Amino acid sequence: MPTIRVQTEDFDAGAETARLRAGDPKVGAVASFVGVCRDVNEGDAVTTMTLEHYPGMTEKALAKIVDEAMARWRVVDVTVIHRVGELRPADQIVLVAVAGAHRGEAFAACEFIMDYLKTRAPFWKKEQTPQGARWVDARAGDDEAAARWGADEKNAA
């Protein structure tokens, strides 16, 4: 049963990953990803970042992405946690962890979920820089990453 959470609080990636695989001795592989707030973006210093989302749609969009991953690859369980609100450099933003019997499928499902999350889940980042606040632009590279899995809709374009 996938775990999907949208929250302002930080998370403990190690504890979440341990919990994800606990109790299922068929799990031989746990692939995970943590996205972290960087202190620089497009050459400018970033002092804080605010993550806005679409309450009501966000969890549903994430659940759909996770369901699609679990239909494509044989994996045992998935955890996705995404933070919203104000973050600072070095803060964790997102955790995607996938437990499965074998590593190839766990890696693929984990990267797929991140690529789809970046292009389909309703989150928006606003950065504070010494030059003022600005909304982060979507990256064409993220559409290309999602297209590797067969996604045809574009987000950034």
Add this chain to the structure above:
Amino acid sequence: MPTIRVQTEDFDAGAETARLRAGDPKVGAVASFVGVCRDVNEGDAVTTMTLEHYPGMTEKALAKIVDEAMARWRVVDVTVIHRVGELRPADQIVLVAVAGAHRGEAFAACEFIMDYLKTRAPFWKKEQTPQGARWVDARAGDDEAAARWGADEKNAA
């Protein structure tokens, strides 16, 4: 500076991953993998597993794999921890964690290191099953995984 350890003790994947990225605010992505001892292999129950290695070569082989990954992809730092000795189902076997600026390169380097570790690092698993002890056979699928990155030598064949 990569961290490479071969040890009998367990490891704290969350703490290792946190340490890996600490102090470098350029890190935006941490991809990691934990291999876990399963309670079944090829249809048989596994009660314990013993991991043998080649002291002296093991760390050197791992360092070479990590160096190759860091030459191929722009990543900031890597941690590889592999356990040896006696393990039980649900025990952690290996951790590979890669910190980088962007997720695509962190994922690729992490999966590359695991694929090469499976086919080039001198570890051998012996399983205890109700039918007796047996050495685990190398899998052709692991050679295929390594071949995706251009590896031409075969391990299993």
Add this chain to the structure above:
Amino acid sequence: MVRILYFAKLREDLGKGGEEIELPAGVATVAALRAHLVARGGAWAAALAQGKSVRVAVNHDMAEPTTPIKPGDEVAFFPPVTGG
């Protein structure tokens, strides 16, 4: 009535997070609703004009210009997403 929501830069540019409107006659798709809003002119025309990167969700699912809209729906307009 349809409930319309605006997020992120669109919310700021339009000065509101949402509104409820009566669907005008003939407005039955995402594209038609967007054209109806652009016809208000000013900030609406600037933010939602053809060619601007705007994503739309209908009842919490990502939508296309041809996606149908009917009374009671929740329609959200927002910039390309940038989470993760």
Add this chain to the structure above:
Amino acid sequence: MVRILYFAKLREDLGKGGEEIELPAGVATVAALRAHLVARGGAWAAALAQGKSVRVAVNHDMAEPTTPIKPGDEVAFFPPVTGG
């Protein structure tokens, strides 16, 4: 002298983890050393015969049949690796 090591199932099948031997005349590659050991017959022939999956490392680097061997080297024979 070369130092030879055996690991995992090979170690068990040969009943030893290693030995030191004087390189016989003409034995200057991995393939030649392996043939020299196979010529001992018995468990050696069974474990190391041509066609058996045996990997070799010379001085801690994975080696090929053509990899040269010289006095002072450490040569390890072992089954395909199965870590991770």
